[in-house]
Amino acid sequence: MRPPVAPHHPAGGPSRRPSRLLIVEDEKRLALSLARGLTAEGYAVDVVHDGREGLHRATEGTYDLVILDIMLPGLNGYRVCAALRAAGHDVPILMLTAKDGEYDEAEGLDTGADDYLTKPFSYVVLVARVKALLRRRGQGAGASPVHVLGDLRMDTAARRVFLAGDEVTLTAKEFSVLEQLVLRAGEVVSKPEILEHVWDFAYEGDPNIVEVYVSALRRKLRAGLIRTVRGAGYRLETAR
Numbered sequence: 032m033r034p035p036v037a038p039h040h041p042a043g044g045p046s047r048r049p050s051r052l053l054i055v056e057d058e059k060r061l062a063l064s065l066a067r068g069l070t071a072e073g074y075a076v077d078v079v080h081d082g083r084e085g086l087h088r089a090t091e092g093t094y095d096l097v098i099l100d101i102m103l104p105g106l107n108g109y110r111v112c113a114a115l116r117a118a119g120h121d122v123p124i125l126m127l128t129a130k131d132g133e134y135d136e137a138e139g140l141d142t143g144a145d146d147y148l149t150k151p152f153s154y155v156v157l158v159a160r161v162k163a164l165l166r167r168r169g170q171g172a173g174a175s176p177v178h179v180l181g182d183l184r185m186d187t188a189a190r191r192v193f194l195a196g197d198e199v200t201l202t203a204k205e206f207s208v209l210e211q212l213v214l215r216a217g218e219v220v221s222k223p224e225i226l227e228h229v230w231d232f233a234y235e236g237d238p239n240i241v242e243v244y245v246s247a248l249r250r251k252l253r254a255g256l257i258r259t260v261r262g263a264g265y266r267l268e269t270a271r
Contacts, residue, residue, distance in 0.1 A: 049075045050095040050165055055085030055111065056127065057103050065098065068154060069161070082106030086114055094122050096164055098157075099144070101128040109142050116143035121190070123164040127152075143190075143203060167228060178213050181269045183256070185213050192252075199251050204229065208244045212257060212267035221264035 052069055056062035057080045066076045077092070079085045082103035089097050089111070097115075101108035112124055126144045145167075146160050178185045184193040190206055192199045201209065207229040212220055222241045229241075245257055245265055258266045 049073050051075045051093065052077070052096050052098060052161070053085070053089055053092065053094045054078045054098045055082065055089075055103065055108070056080065056098070056100045058100070065154075065157070069158070072158060074161075080104075082108065082111050086111045089115055089122065090118065090120065095168065096123045096125065096161060098125050098127060098161070101126060112144050113142040116190075119189075123168050125157075125160055125164060145203065145207075163227070178216075180213065180216050180267070183213075183252070185209065194252055201248075201251065205244055205247055205251070208241070209248055209252075209267075212265060216267045216269065219260045219264045219266050224264070 052074050054062050054065055054069075054076060056065070056078070059080060062078045062080065066078050069076050077088065077094075079088055080103075083105040085097075085099065085103070086106060088094075099108045099111060103111070106114075108126055108128070112126065115122065115124070123146075124144045125146045125148060127148050127150060129150045145164055148157060148160060178187070182195040186192075187210055192201055192206065192209065208225060211225050211228050222238055225241050226238060245259075249257055256268055258268055260266055
């Protein structure tokens with residue numbers, strides 16, 4: 032993988048500080064290659080090669096995104112991610128792994144990761160995922176983290192959902208799909224819009240994955256809460 036090295040304007044525009052990224056990857060050549068490419072994109076990048084050091088840096092530093100490998104010495108990526116979330120850190124996490132399979136992806140996302148990329152991957156796709164995660168984080172900046180719709184309460188900062196006072200346990204992707212519907216409650220949200228914001232526009236899998244997660248949300252919440260608008264998308268009704 033040879034990322035481009037041509038200089039770019041700093042990410043986020045000339046009047047804003049560059050977004051700070053932390054790469055936690057024990058394959059040193061890959062880590063440095065990513066760092067060079069992302070630095071050329073205008074990001075400020077730090078690199079560590081050990082899970083424990085990665086956890087320390089992510090906890091102590093102010094990062095806008097963490098690129099986290101799973102197979103790490105000291106502490107694996109799953110545990111690093113889980114520890115950050117347990118400590119209340121909501122920094123976006125993009126997990127990298129040589130593993131492939133639904134179980135591994137589910138495990139990574141259920142520990143609180145925001146996205147998942149399997150090696151070998153295209154550098155262009157990685158940059159697209161980074162930009163999508165940063166854009167998603169920026170869209171939530173300054174907004175109230177608590178949304179109340181009838182008896183549905185969603186805290187996007189604490190990543191917790193309550194229905195009629197009872198907490199509902201959701202996976203990371205279920206939460207993200209519901210978040211898109213909550214933020215536009217009463218409006219029709221199309222399947223492509225959900226894919227772009229939750230999986231990002233570089234997703235090349237089956238678009239019907241959205242239906243799978245909507246069905247899971249209906250089972251966990253209430254069947255009539257999310258309406259299908261045929262040929263258009265989904266609409267979150269006000270909870271009663």
